[in-house]
Amino acid sequence: MDLFYRESGAGDPIIILHGLFGTSDNWQIIAKKMGETHRIITADLRNHGQSFHSDEFGYGLMAGDVERLIDHLELDQPLIVGHSMGGKVAMRSSFLFPDKISKIISVDMGPKYYPVRHERIINALKSARIADAESRQDVDNQLSELIPQTGERLFLMKNLKRKKEGGFEWKMNLEVIAEKIENLGEAIHSGDIVLTPTLFLRGSESDYILDSDEVEILKHFPNSRIETIEGAGHWVHADKPEELMEAIYDFI
Numbered sequence: 001m002d003l004f005y006r007e008s009g010a011g012d013p014i015i016i017l018h019g020l021f022g023t024s025d026n027w028q029i030i031a032k033k034m035g036e037t038h039r040i041i042t043a044d045l046r047n048h049g050q051s052f053h054s055d056e057f058g059y060g061l062m063a064g065d066v067e068r069l070i071d072h073l074e075l076d077q078p079l080i081v082g083h084s085m086g087g088k089v090a091m092r093s094s095f096l097f098p099d100k101i102s103k104i105i106s107v108d109m110g111p112k113y114y115p116v117r118h119e120r121i122i123n124a125l126k127s128a129r130i131a132d133a134e135s136r137q138d139v140d141n142q143l144s145e146l147i148p149q150t151g152e153r154l155f156l157m158k159n160l161k162r163k164k165e166g167g168f169e170w171k172m173n174l175e176v177i178a179e180k181i182e183n184l185g186e187a188i189h190s191g192d193i194v195l196t197p198t199l200f201l202r203g204s205e206s207d208y209i210l211d212s213d214e215v216e217i218l219k220h221f222p223n224s225r226i227e228t229i230e231g232a233g234h235w236v237h238a239d240k241p242e243e244l245m246e247a248i249y250d251f252i
Contacts, residue, residue: 003069004050005043009035012102012252013078015066016042017086019109020118020184021156021172023049030241034248041078043069045089047173049159054173057180059188063092070100077102081248083237084109084208091188091221094196103197105248108234110200110209111188111220120146122178125156130168136160139168155235189220198224199251203232203239 006024008031016027024031024042031040044051045062054061066089070078079102082090087109094104124146133139136157143153159171198221202209209217209226217224227247232239 001052002072003043003065005041005069007041008032009038009040011038013039013041013075015078015080017045017082017089019084019086021159023158025158027237030237030245034245047176049171055176057176058183059088059092062089063096066093067097067100079103081105081107083107085184088188094194098194098196101196105199105201105251107201107236108203108206108208110213110217112213112216113187114185116181116185118181125174126178133168193222195223200224200226201236201247202226202228203234203236204228204230205233208234
């Protein structure tokens with residue numbers, strides 16, 4: 001099955017991949033701006049947004065979906081930008097089909113194993129009685145019990161879809177994501193050395209890429225470098241969009 005995607009601009013192609021619980025919508029401001037100089041494709045990964053739902057969920061599968069998107073659009077060696085989960089999809093893609101990619105940028109995600117960090121969010125999403133909710137405010141009130149941060153709730157509520165018969169449902173495949181969440185923590189390892197030029201772009205206020213991770217990163221991605229965007233947390237594209245775009249253009 002094919003991924004849902006949005007496309008804008010013209011020029012050398014860039015594919016942008018969102019993180020866990022995200023959608024292509026999260027990158028539309030940046031996509032619109034960068035569409036002035038490049039052909040930008042923002043995709044919804046499987047079990048997210050408007051893309052297909054599947055009981056199978058993991059990085060190899062998601063990388064295969066991206067390869068099919070590249071072939072479908074007849075893209076000539078696109079740059080792949082991936083945030084968090086999308087960053088690991090980009091990394092896995094560089095192992096599986098390096099000849100089809102020019103460069104990759106992993107935004108605040110390294111190749112190492114990460115313990116699951118999202119139990120609180122999953123518990124909140126699963127416990128919310130959205131099928132009977134009368135308004136988005138009703139859902140927000142329910143989520144606030146476990147997710148006190150307003151910005152985090154607003155981000156998650158972008159996944160809400162109103163049903164014709166009333167109430168809401170999640171666009172994402174919440175049941176499968178919750179069941180397969182351990183798959184998303186797995187390390188991206190390969191016996192091969194991939195020479196794809198790679199930028200690991202981290203936020204200074206995030207702990208996803210540490211100074212101590214540099215040895216492992218260079219082991220698997222010897223043609224890579226790590227850069228830091230000051231004042232940004234894990235959501236680099238939301239915290240510092242201008243600085244992020246500047247870093248992308250410098251790397252290009």
